[in-house]
Amino acid sequence: MSGIAGIKVVGRLAPSPTGSQHLGNARTYLLAWLSARSQGGRMILRIEDIDSPRVKPWAIQQAIDDLHWLGLDWDEGPDIGGPSGPYIQTARASIYRFELGRLIEMDRAYPCTCTRSDIDEAASAPHESIDGPVYHGKCSAWRHGDPLPPTGTFCWRFRATDGVTAVTDCLLGELRINVAQQLGDFPVTRKTLEAAYQLAVVVDDHAMKVNQVVRGDDLIPSAFRQADLIASLGYNTPSYSHVPLVVGSDGRRLAKRHGDTRLSQFRAQGVRAEQIIGWAAHSAGLVASPQAITAAELIADFAWSKVNRATVHVDSVNLFRSC
Numbered sequence: 001m002s003g004i005a006g007i008k009v010v011g012r013l014a015p016s017p018t019g020s021q022h023l024g025n026a027r028t029y030l031l032a033w034l035s036a037r038s039q040g041g042r043m044i045l046r047i048e049d050i051d052s053p054r055v056k057p058w059a060i061q062q063a064i065d066d067l068h069w070l071g072l073d074w075d076e077g078p079d080i081g082g083p084s085g086p087y088i089q090t091a092r093a094s095i096y097r098f099e100l101g102r103l104i105e106m107d108r109a110y111p112c113t114c115t116r117s118d119i120d121e122a123a124s125a126p127h128e129s130i131d132g133p134v135y136h137g138k139c140s141a142w143r144h145g146d147p148l149p150p151t152g153t154f155c156w157r158f159r160a161t162d163g164v165t166a167v168t169d170c171l172l173g174e175l176r177i178n179v180a181q182q183l184g185d186f187p188v189t190r191k192t193l194e195a196a197y198q199l200a201v202v203v204d205d206h207a208m209k210v211n212q213v214v215r216g217d218d219l220i221p222s223a224f225r226q227a228d229l230i231a232s233l234g235y236n237t238p239s240y241s242h243v244p245l246v247v248g249s250d251g252r253r254l255a256k257r258h259g260d261t262r263l264s265q266f267r268a269q270g271v272r273a274e275q276i277i278g279w280a281a282h283s284a285g286l287v288a289s290p291q292a293i294t295a296a297e298l299i300a301d302f303a304w305s306k307v308n309r310a311t312v313h314v315d316s317v318n319l320f321r322s323c
């Protein structure tokens, strides 16, 4: 079986090992996995460990263990290899450098010496975007071939498109934005010149032939930036489904203050993966009750048209009793 127009679906699970994976991640991973598997698609596991100061080395293996425990599998990944490896972002630096070089040659990236506080200070209310201050463009006069500032003093910043960028989301429909005006030029590297998240994700999805992206709706602003980068690099745009985040009873994104929702913690307490999957499937509108069920049992009846668009509230982390 295959997806639209006979193209084989390729999805991905892309954990950031900046800490433990929690309930909200489990729900998103389940939907990503079901979407690909229900269309006969392939699944890739990619570890997004380029956020260096925040990455915890132990969290890579823990994420892999959590995903296995949940009953989610993949066809390519750091533990099993595959044709598009390596599957750990820190091992892919040369690929990102090459694609960055193309952006620079096309004059779509310029060296930016501004610091975070320069940008925050310069930002006034009208320049606040849905995702932080819009870059004021101080360094954008640089043109390809101009001298570079000293190494270590600048990052590469993408010259965003001043025109409409549209993203079609399976849950939310067509979303349109002017990336230059509403989000602003954005970094594609850090000052160490290592790739930043936006660049790494689009380069990897392209290189790994990923054509289906399912992730949390906190990344919608990133989807516009990525669609802009994808267009300038000449890649195909994947299909997007941005799923609601799980929030606590106070309506805020699930975090430590709501109690311990780490999957590793549930596992240690003797909670069964099927209980977590049952809760996630029920909260997503896929099953009538939150009874224990395996991920594999949900494949046959999965459809995006059933998936609930509402934010998911977790009122108590004691939802799961070990049995």
Ligand code: GLU
Pocket (backbone or CB within 6 Å): 014, 015, 016, 048, 201, 214, 215, 219
């Ligand atoms: N690694 C990101 C996360 O864990 C996901 C990035 C993406 O799906 O583009 O939130």
